[in-house]
Amino acid sequence: MIDFEKLPAAADKNISVRVKSAAERALRQGHPWVYEDAIVKQSHLGNAGDLAVVYDREKNNFLAVGLYDPLSPIRIKVLQSLQPKRINRGFFAEKLKAASMKRQPLINQKTTGYRLVYGESDGFPALVVDRYGDALALKLYSSVWIPHLKALLEALGDTISFDRLVLRLSRTLQTDRLNVGKLYGLNDGQRLLGDAAPGPAQFVENGLLFQADMAKGHKTGFFFDQRDNRLKAREWAGGRRVLDVFSYTGGFSVNALAGGARSVTALDASAPALETLKVNVENNGYDLANVDVIAADAFAGMWQMIESKRKFNMVVVDPPAFANSRASMRKAVTAYRRLVEMALRLLANDGVLFMASCSNRIDAEMFYELVTRSASVAGFKLDVLEKTGHALDHPIGFPEAAYLKAIFARVTK
């Protein structure tokens, strides 16, 4: 638990800001970011999380209010545009209610694990809240939220029902120059509200039971963004030998078994994730005898399988983000190409390929082009079954929020 009194408060005096015309236009269209170099005038320097109010240069009208982030090129993270509103517990509560309403359809889909708040797209820049049954994981990507943490937690208590809440801090936040998390006694994986959990978090996704490590797992413990794709993979898996590359804790593997896969081979570099995968398989009543787990580097592991002439009828490739900066683009493209080529070589004739990318620098068109070209260069024919994107709980509120694209294809030589 933390002592809220020790957290910094946002300054009483708001920072008043003027920005370039292009930035004014973007704000009028509801874009949630003001870049550092778009600011032409600013009343005073502020601290992380102080409120910055942008007025238009011509008439001095209110354009937007947001959280000031002195360490980030995205200098103002917008909370509210066009119509002024007080930023407080009630403001956050309204946004949370709206976010929660949006996720209502998931309940009918036998799903209790989902992203309740997806950053800017739900009005909470640089922040996500994931629900794992009765538990919530709150992940902060910027220190701007620290002065507003108390109001935010109160708003969650006002609007959302849950038993406990775990705090996760982004890597940047854990290692930034000021080390703000540590400074205020905030730790990644720390419980902020509710009693200690008796065990790992449990939740249901499309009727399947999963467990996740909310305190130490990747992101907040699970990758909810692939829910729809996992269900589609379930539909294709019947009678097939399935290879699940970058399996993590078995989201695709368990769905493949639920769809009647003959066998599943899961490949991931993380041994603890694979242990959880086995638990997830067994908790759903599937036989571990049909499941092979391989803890290895995906590239090396796939190559070894090619050399030993292994064949599968379905290959799932769900890699981590390879390109989130311009500099890493070229390397990422090469990595995707190699993965496609290896996956195709591991497929028996008339197999199904599922390939995804969550790199935000590689847009959907580029990705599909990359996959189809790599296939044709390697001498394979791809019949695209479906191209997919974001699930309902990852709404795309502005262009930069779109990162996930995936393709299902039938493959013939």
Ligand code: SAH
């Ligand atoms: N498909 C999963 C999510 C995958 S997340 C699901 O549906 O839940 C990406 C995974 O890639 C993580 O589990 C991480 O451990 C793994 N990973 C990252 N780099 C890797 C590498 N070089 N070789 C193998 N696995 C890797």
